[in-house]
Amino acid sequence: MRCCLNYLFSIDMQSESLTTRQRILQTAFEEMHRHGFQGMRIDSILTKTGLKKGALYHHFASKLELGYAVVDEVIGEQGRLVWVEPLFDHDDPLLALETVFRNAGDSGCIDFILGCPLNNLAQEMSPVDSGFRTRIQAIYQTWLAALIERLRTGQKNQHVRADIDVGQCATFILASIEGAIGLAKNAQDRELYLQCGKQLNEYLNSLRP
């Protein structure tokens, strides 16, 4: 079972174990996760890392560039590890999806107060800044492509009905997952996520031959 450690353990951002750039990235991610990009404050990152402005602006040209780097290097990577790669653990894609969904909820990868970092940023920034939007879109595309690929091979191996529109199904699955995390986040109640998981399984089973 894979998991993203930085969700579980709050790494000491003052320590020397990571490079300065990595410390800035990780702290910026946490601030963006809680307050959004617009709500993130440069000074707050400096306080938490113990760095000064000179250091931060040596590694990143602007707040915007830092935000972009967080999407590409932190959020994208995390999403890949938790939601994409484990899809290939089982031959049966529907079983794999069920497992991924459950593991994500159980392992502490999902913060049910802060929600999904990718969806948070998508809802906040997509109408405001096209740089964020295209980067987020790229992540969603790789996720969708993986789902579609898995469903296609599932069709070949008789795990999935041959008559379904795999692209449409993949989109709906993704929407359901993001929606489930979003609802649970506002309710601050993991139970909502689990309930949606059960009904998502009902839907997934309806895709079986």
Next chain:
Amino acid sequence: MRCCLNYLFSIDMQSESLTTRQRILQTAFEEMHRHGFQGMRIDSILTKTGLKKGALYHHFASKLELGYAVVDEVIGEQGRLVWVEPLFDHDDPLLALETVFRNAGDSGCIDFILGCPLNNLAQEMSPVDSGFRTRIQAIYQTWLAALIERLRTGQKNQHVRADIDVGQCATFILASIEGAIGLAKNAQDRELYLQCGKQLNEYLNSLRP
């Protein structure tokens, strides 16, 4: 077919047709819809309405109180008109849901660039301010309660299978809708919403006897 006009027509906020308080509320809603609550600027509202600070702070004690009023009086009311009330137009709740989803997408009620105002605010503010969170939660609860009530009477009228967990189904339906709008928003493509609608119908049909 119901629809929220303020989505379709940009009312002139400088005119005298509305009360000052209503003009502030409506303009604040538009700013929040695009930039979020934290991204909304008081000065921007003043410019768009042609009012001065004295006027705004005469009607609202603070930016936060204005934000709360927008949730309660604008967003809550809009959501009720578009998503809740039309659920009672058909005897068959699953047919009603399909119609509501399609009408919302067709009538221009949903802005596929700005997304769902309620979900936007939920994702942005729920971890930051409990006042927003509880107000948003109240709106979701009335929506959920209506869905559950409709599914229950649907069970009585043999439109819905008797063995399903109506609460669980209602939660999943809500998550799917918000997820669909969210995906379409980041992609800036209504097609994703429509695709999710088709698969949502597949799911809804699986709830029939």
Next chain:
DNA sequence: TAGAAAACAGACCAACTGGTCTGTCTGGAA
């Protein structure tokens, strides 16, 4: 080991932001 380049410290700044405060105008009650 000299010197150049990278990595950082920290003072400084202009623009912005929410909010306050005093004063003015207007319509209705007495």
Next chain:
DNA sequence: TTCCAGACAGACCAGTTGGTCTGTTTTCTA
């Protein structure tokens, strides 16, 4: 006609914010 409260104008303010710039230290390389 007087008086007063609600509605609004607009100058003013203190704190914040992203960002710049100069100088110092550290590290790597020739």
